[in-house]
Amino acid sequence: MKESAIDGQTLCYHCGNECVEELHHVDAKAFCCQGCKSVYEILNANNLCSYYNYNQHPGANRAIVDARFEYLDNPTITSDLIDYSDDKITIVSFYIPAIHCSSCIWLLEQLNRINPAIHYSRIDFLKKQVIIRFSNPEISLRQVVELLFNIGYEPLISLQDVIKKQDKSRKDNLVQKIAVAGFCFGNVMLLSFPEYFGLSGVEQTFKHFFGWLNVLFCLPVVFYSGTEYFVSAWNNLRNKVLNIDFPLALGITVLFIRTITEVYTRTGAGFGDTLCGLVFFLLIGKFIQRKTYHHISFERDYRSFFPVAVSVIENDSEQHIPLSQLQTGHRIVIRHNEIIPADAILLKGEALIDFSFVTGEANPVSKILGEIIYAGGRQTGQAIEMEVIKPVSQSYLTQLWNNEAFSRRQGKDMQTFSQKVSKYFTVVLLVIAVSTLLYWLPVDYKKGLAAFTAVLIVACPCALALSTPFTMSAALSIFDKNFFYLKNTAIVEHLASIDTIVLDKTGTITTGDSKTIKFEGALSEKEKQLIYSACGNSSHPLSRMIYAHLNGHERLKTEEYAEVPGQGIMAVIDGHYLRVGNSKLVFGQKEDETQLSRVHVLLDNVYLGYFAFVHQYRPGLENISNLVPGYKLFLLSGDHDHEKYELLKFFKSQEAMYFDQSPQEKLDFINSLQRTGATVMMIGDGLNDAGALKQSNLGIALTDNVNNFSPGSDAILDGRSLIKLPVFLKFSKDTVHIIYLSFLISLTYNVIGLSYAVTGNLSPLVAAILMPLSTATIISFTSIATRLAAKRRKLI
């Protein structure tokens, strides 16, 4: 085994990151940090180094590790996490975001070699889940979690996962239903063939037998596989809605009744094969439509962001209680990198809170004792003590989830094309069927009934019902290849109907550390030290950044200091008179507004130069701003407006940009846009956007890692693919056109079928050919057309 080196860089043996700072060497292998090295040492001690053979650098970077699992000793908290437990063994399943390669599977299934008390561990790779069975007298849950943590696989334990486990989603046995329908379809086809090829005189005795067998096979198809169509049609009728399930249910019923009568009266072979095929194909369509991303959750809210347990001080000792038991008056301890779970007053310690997730404000805010700190902030620095003043669900941030936007039914009251069409389709179908009946009734009532039922059979909108799911699922998998994950197939149509785009700023169009500072001019070490010392007094974001940029100097004593709001600072340090600020402060005149993010430096009345802040926005923002004539574009930021002028080139006018927006204001803004008739797409990333994402017609959560927290939304977009957003919008329109075309094709088939049916001469053979043929046409047309459209848009 050799050290990996590319272009002279040393790569960490564990995680593959470049080793920048000091190297840690063990067994002639380089590690970038202590964390990676310690993982290697554990694995090495347990003879588990094959881990490194399956993949190069399989580990996750461990440079920043900070986790505490004391709360897992509290049985009231863990009881919700555990799947099964008795006095000997415990079975628990964890979601581990770090699972990503075969090495991960191998290592995590070898846990018993590290600790024999773990009997069994099994990975579900797509769900990124591990199920562990361990002997609980020998090892505690906390130790298991710590073991996972120590080998670099920290499980994600959040409140929502606990809750999710309790109401596990219902199972509707769709696969079983397809199996039954497919089984019956195959057998009925087999038994129907002799009839189609013609039976000789001797074989006529079988005809009756085959007929009754067919009826027998139809029973489970209608009463087991097809039940949901009846239920759905009935429910919709009661709500006075005509959806596509109504003609489908009608078709199934008519097919079934006619098959029984024909077999019973020995007048024909019946439509058993058409019936089974219909239900089978419909269920396949349903199955295709139900694409699930196991590893992505679209339903996350603040609960999956908040911790499971909180440290509370009671009677001078620290205890861990579940978040649900946290009450006002509790005294809580929040450590470095922990999240404040409820609105609280700062009692002790130096609070420097990172609110980027809650307000969109990019820079940490320092708070003084006695100040109220809102929930959702992340403490950076030392541990602080606080007193809770509002319960978790009533805090400033979580109140957002009490808004009606969150209790509204899913589906977003936007009708899909198929829903709109099927209403008219059903009416037209019934009109044709009844008029056929009325036309024939005076002539020949038998023929009339035959024609009436034939119309209902042949016009059964099987192909119609399949065109949307097949097109959409093909589109979904193309989006998915481009790192754009949609919650369900209906979202594609929503995407096509968007006319207004609203963007969040921090984290959405900017990335985490998006600014670079450059000094235009030359600075001596002494001058740097002076500027460093002056900026250390200010809490303005730009001062903080210069302060951080020049870090490493010794801070000198400030003799005089004054800060002019909106302009800069004036200070006397070490006998030198220093002005740091905008041109108004330094030159006494206002300069071109677009250059506002320059900070000029004047030392003892000598101009030294300026700091230029180059904002780096995500690549692709230009593409989105080029959408403007076709789409309305807005910026909705929780941050202050200090980047206003740089954003102007993307958003064209100041009226399109809104700053200092609270989470509630964001939601209200979307709502006001919608009231003017706009169909709004919101792109955001933080909890502060959660309300706006929910309220919008299409909420997209942008994230750099789909496994990380992202607020509840309709779609999740990987940051790398923001550049493709305009193409996605065009492609979604293409897919809608494909659906229109496939509707046209299936209607053509219906018309052909109807021309047979109205005359009353529909033979089972025609029905049995027409139905699968139309289905096959639709399936191949939609999948080929979607792929071609994607190719044209360069998405595959």
Place this chain on the structure above:
Amino acid sequence: MTIIFFLIGCSILLALIFLGAFFWAQKSGQNDDLYTPSVRILLDDHNEEVENKSKK
């Protein structure tokens, strides 16, 4: 030709057995994770064998 009745009976019975087997597989969770086993089969325990041999 009456043998057909028997043969069809046999074929349906056989098909029913397969259907039942599928139901059982579905119920016992064999189809819950369709991806991981495909990776797992490629991972071998050669390390362990090396250890065992060296111990001998």
